[in-house]
Each structure stands twice: as C-alpha cells, then as structure tokens.
Amino acid sequence: MFDNYTFTVAERFLRYVRIDTQSDPQSGSHPSTERQKHLGRLLVEELQTLGLADATLDDFGYVYATLPANTEKTVPVICFCAHMDTAPDCTGTNVNPLVHYNYDGGDIVLPDDPTQIISPREHPYLSMRKGDDIITASGTTLLGADDKAGIAVIMDLVHFLGQNPQLKHGTIRILFTPDEEIGRGVDKLDLARLGADFGYTLDAGERGTFEDETFSADAMTITFHGVSAHPGYAKDKLVNAIKAAAHFVDSLPKDEFSPETTEDRYGFVHPVRISGIAEKATVEFIIRDFVTAKLKAYEEYIKDKVEDTLTVFPGAKAGITVNEQYRNMKEVLDKHPEVTQYAIEAIERAGLEVRRSSARGGTDGSRLSFMGLPCPNIFTGEMAFHGKHEFVSIQDMQASVKTIACLALIWEERSPG
Numbered sequence: 001m002f003d004n005y006t007f008t009v010a011e012r013f014l015r016y017v018r019i020d021t022q023s024d025p026q027s028g029s030h031p032s033t034e035r036q037k038h039l040g041r042l043l044v045e046e047l048q049t050l051g052l053a054d055a056t057l058d059d060f061g062y063v064y065a066t067l068p069a070n071t072e073k074t075v076p077v078i079c080f081c082a083h084m085d086t087a088p089d090c091t092g093t094n095v096n097p098l099v100h101y102n103y104d105g106g107d108i109v110l111p112d113d114p115t116q117i118i119s120p121r122e123h124p125y126l127s128m129r130k131g132d133d134i135i136t137a138s139g140t141t142l143l144g145a146d147d148k149a150g151i152a153v154i155m156d157l158v159h160f161l162g163q164n165p166q167l168k169h170g171t172i173r174i175l176f177t178p179d180e181e182i183g184r185g186v187d188k189l190d191l192a193r194l195g196a197d198f199g200y201t202l203d204a205g206e207r208g209t210f211e212d213e214t215f216s217a218d219a220m221t222i223t224f225h226g227v228s229a230h231p232g233y234a235k236d237k238l239v240n241a242i243k244a245a246a247h248f249v250d251s252l253p254k255d256e257f258s259p260e261t262t263e264d265r266y267g268f269v270h271p272v273r274i275s276g277i278a279e280k281a282t283v284e285f286i287i288r289d290f291v292t293a294k295l296k297a298y299e300e301y302i303k304d305k306v307e308d309t310l311t312v313f314p315g316a317k318a319g320i321t322v323n324e325q326y327r328n329m330k331e332v333l334d335k336h337p338e339v340t341q342y343a344i345e346a347i348e349r350a351g352l353e354v355r356r357s358s359a360r361g362g363t364d365g366s367r368l369s370f371m372g373l374p375c376p377n378i379f380t381g382e383m384a385f386h387g388k389h390e391f392v393s394i395q396d397m398q399a400s401v402k403t404i405a406c407l408a409l410i411w412e413e414r415s416p417g
Helices: 009-016 036-049 145-163 241-250 292-312 337-349 364-371 394-413
Strands: 063-067 078-083 098-100 134-136 172-177 198-204 209-214 216-225 268-276 280-289 317-326 355-359 377-379 391-393
Touching: 009 036, 009 134, 009 145, 009 394, 036 063, 036 145, 036 172, 063 145, 078 145, 078 364, 078 394, 145 172, 145 198, 145 391, 145 394, 198 209, 198 364, 198 394, 209 337, 216 241, 216 292, 241 268, 241 280, 241 292, 268 292, 280 292, 292 317, 317 364, 337 394, 377 394, 391 394
Parallel strands: 078 172, 078 198, 198 377, 209 355
Antiparallel strands: 063 172, 098 134, 134 391, 209 377, 216 280, 216 317, 268 280
C-alpha cells in the first residue's frame, strides 16, 4: 500500500526540529514556555492545509485535530499523540539538523564540535542502521527527535490517508502536547474535548518497539532548614543548611539505587536539583520503579537518610513532600488487551519484528491511561535522546508511518459492520 507513496516524514521532521521548544521545569505557566506554541501554530496550519478543518491550538499549548472516518462501520475513536517540547537537559536553540545519507557504519563526527562523536561502540543500535539515512544535530545542541520524530510520523500519516481515501478507517484524533519532558504533558488536557476511546503515543525508540509498560513515578522534595547567623560571630549559632543538604546527598549509595548503576527492571532514586542558602536548602528527587508499591520503600529509605543527616547537624530541621507523577500504564492496559494486540499486529503487518519493551521512564500515555484513555507507546526511531548525540533514522520514521497506518486500518477491520 506504500509502493507508490512518497513519504513526507523526513522533510517535516527537518522543519520541526529547527523550532526551539524546550520546556522549563522552573516555570509556573502553562505551557511552561511560550515558544512551544510556535511549533503548535505551524502544526495547526499544516493540519488545516491537509484538510483537518477543526485543527486548533488552545491557550495551554495543546493542538487538537480530527481526521474524520471514511467508513460506515462503528469504530472506536483512536488518538495518535506526540509531544512538542524538548528536554531542558541540553539546549535546543539553533538546532542545525544534518542528514548522513547511506550511513557507512562508522563514527559520526559532529562538525560544529568535533569532540562530539556518535559512535556505534556507545550506541550499538547505530550499527544496525548501516545503509540508512541518519539525521543528527551538528554538535552544539540536542536534535529534538524526542519527540518531533513522533510529530512528523503522525503528520505523514494524515498526509498518507488523505492521499489514499480508499483505505478505510474510523475517526482519528490528533493530539500534540506541551511540557511532557517536565511531567506536565496532560495537566491541562481537555479529555472530553479530545473525545477518544483509545490512544497511542509515538515516543519510543528502536524500529519495531512497542511499550505497554512504564515506570511508576513520584517526585520528592527535601527541604533542610538551618539557622542563619553572621559568619563572623557564628560559633555555636550557625547551622548551615547547604552543608546538611550536601551531606545528605553524599550519603546516598554509590553502587545501587541510582540511574547510573541500574538497568532493566531495577528502579532508582535520583536527585535532580539542589539549591539554597545557609538558612534553607532544597534537594529535589525523582523516584522510579515498575512496581508501584516499591516507591514507598524508596521514599522511606530517603527519609531514613534525612534523619541520619539531622543527627549530624544538631539544630537543623527538614521538611519532606512527596507528589505522585505517573503510574505504570500496564495496570490499565492489561484490562484492554485489544489495544496491545492490534498494535503488535500492525508492527508485524508493516513487515517488522516486534520488540516488546518496558520503558524506563514515562510518556504522556502513562497518565492518559489512568485518566481513562488506555495509551501504549509505539516506536519512531528516536535514539540517544536528551543530549548532543541524539539521532534518528529516516527509514525508522517511515516504518513508523507504515505501522500506525496499518493500526488505523486494523481498528476498522475488527469493528462490527
């Protein structure tokens, strides 16, 4: 069905990544950065050009659009979703994407900073993409494949189905979200307005990957309160909250419970930000595990470390807050097996080997699933995300377009006449 189709996913992707859409975890606005709306406006314009007349960008930075059904069957409404923001971990300003055609399997030296080398030794998946056309940034920024590859895939799907009206599908809702990278991707989402029964995020990596399981996640903040005093006259008076916070962080184990020492199904506790002055210092954590019940054990472990620290700094006090971020989507998806079954069949129908995977992180689908929209995750080819070594294969993105096109057709085929 794609024999005579000219994919648009690469040209769209190259256009989208040039727009800076970094989110900001320190911002209290929705979206966290106004620049995310710059991409949103472009996407609305392109969707309307593709015939989706209701495409809109709301005040909170969400793009909604509808591809109407072209079948007489009663088909569940499915949603394809991707996020517009890029991670705050690495700059996304002035991204200069480069296409390395017919990749030769060797190191890719990024020209704007030749010390940045994308090597198949560090990224084994790159070896599997020899002969593909690989897109990277130029060495001074991230690329933004996470998740503009997903956006480009969905946009090319809309284009493909518009070019092939003989292919029957139900109503498809398009959703592009802001602030996914900072855990706020669905904070202001109008689920009733979306009006979908089931969803799929396009935000996974290797070709053929399907994720129906994510971490469960909490955020934890520890605030150390010291006693301020003039440093010249501080003897037996000053209690330095910065030193207490530093001691606490240093007391964390060096060989377990951390992202740098765990893999597969092992969770972690991870300090992500520390700030303060002598009177008050704050340490922010993220807590992750596939088994939701284990989060409580990790949090109790941290609380014990806090209590140990207070014994070392008499006069110091500490406050602790824990906030739920998201939960393992598998708890919901297991109740809707067809959502997974159809996705696996679609990957196979696209001619690919299925790679079942558990995401060591979360997606918008994690929270959407618990909001009433079961929503697993499908590959786009995005790799080495959140850093300057990020890359994506054009052929992977094209394979993703094929997959979700097959998925849309399968939902129609399996529905009653």
